[in-house]
Amino acid sequence: MKNPVHVAVTGAAGQIGYSLLVRIASGQLLGPDQPVVLRLIEIEPAMGALEGVVMELQDCAFPLLKGIVPTCDLAEGFNNASWAMLVGSVPRKAGMERKDLLGINGKIFTSQGKAIQENAASDIRTLVVGNPCNTNCLIAMNNAPDIPKDRWFAMTKLDENRAKTQLAIKAGVDTTEVKNLAIWGNHSSTMYPNYFDATIGGKAATDVITDEAWYKDDFIPTVQQRGAAIIKARGLSSAASAANAAIDTVANIVRKTPSDDVFSVAICSQGEYGIEPGLMYSYPMKSDGEKLSVVEGIELNAFSKEKVVATENELKEEKAMVADLLP
Numbered sequence: 001m002k003n004p005v006h007v008a009v010t011g012a013a014g015q016i017g018y019s020l021l022v023r024i025a026s027g028q029l030l031g032p033d034q035p036v037v038l039r040l041i042e043i044e045p046a047m048g049a050l051e052g053v054v055m056e057l058q059d060c061a062f063p064l065l066k067g068i069v070p071t072c073d074l075a076e077g078f079n080n081a082s083w084a085m086l087v088g089s090v091p092r093k094a095g096m097e098r099k100d101l102l103g104i105n106g107k108i109f110t111s112q113g114k115a116i117q118e119n120a121a122s123d124i125r126t127l128v129v130g131n132p133c134n135t136n137c138l139i140a141m142n143n144a145p146d147i148p149k150d151r152w153f154a155m156t157k158l159d160e161n162r163a164k165t166q167l168a169i170k171a172g173v174d175t176t177e178v179k180n181l182a183i184w185g186n187h188s189s190t191m192y193p194n195y196f197d198a199t200i201g202g203k204a205a206t207d208v209i210t211d212e213a214w215y216k217d218d219f220i221p222t223v224q225q226r227g228a229a230i231i232k233a234r235g236l237s238s239a240a241s242a243a244n245a246a247i248d249t250v251a252n253i254v255r256k257t258p259s260d261d262v263f264s265v266a267i268c269s270q271g272e273y274g275i276e277p278g279l280m281y282s283y284p285m286k287s288d289g290e291k292l293s294v295v296e297g298i299e300l301n302a303f304s305k306e307k308v309v310a311t312e313n314e315l316k317e318e319k320a321m322v323a324d325l326l327p
């Protein structure tokens, strides 16, 4: 049997954690023959709730789950971790400005970045889910300068999955027919699902769904506002679909991408498509199973260029607001 891989999850007693942990422990993150140890990180007031989650995990008797470490100590939490899934963050409260939120979460991600660098395994890779995830990831990455920048990711896969489903419903096809649909930029209401490059059943999406107005007036706003629509309907933010997207993201990173498809994740830009280097920007990506690369050579029309720059500008603004947290 393989040695267990240690997976650290912050915000482990939260809603996404509740969906995510059973999927990791049952082998859906790293495969059906890979044992795992879960390192569950919470803040002190949530340790009681976390105890309940631990009991439930124990009661699943997962064959692959070789240990559970519940803790509010970052050094213990990230010790020997090969994957860190940073889910926990402080939600925006009424009257709170974006700058305040960025500042509060910035402090969390500063210390988590440092603790990851000091304690994690040498092959550590980190996926940030907690919002604002691109900028939280930027902060953690910059506070862990010894960890290569290509090991840091912020999640936009949920937006991609949402967008694929909207195209599939409109075209009346299975979601598996929709490919090459990437999210560009920030995981926020400025993100851009570039439908011009998407395919449906192997044809250009714009040849299958020819109603141009639908994309602009319906598709893009639906995808951008989907999180808010779920909060309105459920009274709680998306959790099972977010956990599912986190599992999908890791699978996309560690497995070879099919030749006719791409996937979305925010990575540290090296200036691809003219985006400011160093921003955590979501691009169409491919993996060869080991390394990731940004898909090059996509022609962006005037509409797409405007959207790609608008979401970049938002990321630049967020970066400027947390400049004092970036060493």
Ligand code: NAX
Binding pocket: 010, 011, 012, 013, 014, 015, 016, 017, 041, 042, 043, 046, 087, 088, 089, 090, 091, 108, 128, 129, 130, 131, 132, 133, 155, 156, 157, 158, 159, 187, 227, 237, 238, 239, 242
């Ligand atoms: P919950 O409020 O249910 O859970 C968050 C948990 O994080 C709580 O248990 C809290 O105690 C813990 N926490 C807070 N600060 C912490 C710290 N410093 N260290 C460790 N744990 C800490 O939120 P949930 O619904 O699980 O959402 C978690 C995050 O995911 C939120 O920031 C949310 O905005 C974000 N999302 C990101 C998505 C994405 O696509 N990137 C989509 C879903 C979700 O909205």
